[in-house]
Amino acid sequence: MNPLDNLLPRLATRAIRRYLVGADQRWVFEPPPQGWMPPRLERTSLYLHVPFCRNCCPYCPYNRIPYDPALVEPYTQAAIAEVDWWADTIGPAEIKSVYIGGGTPTLALDSIARVLRRVRERFRLTGDICIETNPADVDNETVQQLHAAGVALVSLGVQSFHPRHLAVLGRSYSPTVAEQALALLAESGFASINADLMFALPGQTASDLTADLARAAQLGANQLTTYPLFTFPYTSVGKYLRLTAVRMPDLRTRRAHYRAIGRWCAQHGFERVSVWGFKRDGVPRYSSVTRDGYIGIGPGAGSHLPDGFVLNTFDLNSWIDAARAGRMAVALRMAFAGQMSGWWWLYWRLYDTRIPLDDLDAVLGQDAPKARLWLRAVEQIGLAVRQRGHIELTEPGAFWLHLAQNHFALNYVNTLWTQARREPWPRAVSI
Ligand code: SF4
Incomplete structure (x- = not known):
């Protein structure tokens, strides 16, 4: 790939995520450090x-x-x-x-x-x-x-x-x-x-x-x-x-x-x-992607833990060997810094098209004012409307915001999965 390909979108992405999530967040998936284990969970x-x-x-x-x-x-x-x-x-x-x-x-x-x-x-x-x-x-x-x-x-x-x-x-x-x-x-x-x-x-x-x-x-x-x-x-x-x-x-x-x-x-x-x-009909919602926190079983399965994302090896045989030997099958991990977990939550609430405002402080802590400012801008350009206790994306908002979200997310997934499919235990992957 030519290093100048997509240079502007890449620079814009870096600037946006640095502004929102902060400079401490490293956007790198790498093998878990020696001795790392997932935290205990309730x-x-x-x-x-x-x-x-x-x-x-x-x-x-x-x-x-x-x-x-x-x-x-x-x-x-x-x-x-x-x-x-x-x-x-x-x-x-x-x-x-x-x-x-x-x-x-x-x-x-x-x-x-x-x-x-x-x-x-x-x-x-x-x-x-x-x-x-x-x-x-x-x-x-x-x-x-x-x-x-x-x-x-x-x-x-x-x-x-x-x-x-x-x-x-x-x-x-x-x-x-x-x-x-x-x-x-x-x-x-x-x-x-x-x-x-x-x-x-x-x-x-x-x-x-x-x-x-x-x-x-x-x-x-x-x-x-x-x-x-x-x-x-x-x-x-x-x-x-x-x-x-x-x-x-x-x-x-x-x-x-x-x-x-x-x-x-x-x-x-x-x-x-x-x-x-x-x-319709008030049935329970079927949803694959919007959960806050999960563990993943299987080759290539991801886990969202309180301290970061981890990804199992994609290779079936490598995963079988590791799991059956009682070893960790996790190949890559991206540790969370700052309020990354909260921003991830907000990302999926945008996907839901409904952002509960009362939860912002608890989830985003010191970054909540920044998130409110950003949501107000989204409202002002007509991509969302304020309802009692929440902000709801309008139809154009759902389309355009998710198009932007998709652009980032698919680029990340593509970079990460390309490498993860190429070798069972990849070295660091920057996204
Ligand atoms: S190849 Fe992909 S899209 Fe086709 S059946 Fe399998 S999981 Fe579904």
């Missing part, structure tokens, strides 16, 4: 990463490997061992929620049930269990296994009900399979059913999109999460787009799609719960 959440996929989608940025049934047992044993390692290290904490993602969790439901059993034995599990599911894997047996494992909130990765968009995404199931899977989940007694749908796909129109929303709602989804096609340089999307001679829609199209989603949801009783998420 309560946290848990993320379980299942890395297997039958269908390795070309656009996918996640840490996944082709499904091989022979790998499931070693994976399971390692995951159970890693649960034990965390329990021995942080203590028998309360687990406020469990999120199971991947990869494709529905390829390893027996394994997940065993890992959850160990979680219940070693921790106090009090919260809901959420899981991602794949249309091609959902049948009556899947539903029974999910209920038996105690799963309450289910998300189905529909992406689109249009065959040509599924083909662009390299998805192997047909719209009918996705429709049957969603209808089955919706009638199976889960507390919440989320449908993931993609927008800003090559060639997709706003009416394709609203037809997808309507179909998902008609089939029983009570939460809709819409997200654009991300383009990470390390995925094969660039190559893929060249191969098929299609291009991503421009910013104008993406804006129009976003507006169409908001309008459709407002007209059909779905309230906004995040930048991309909407729900």
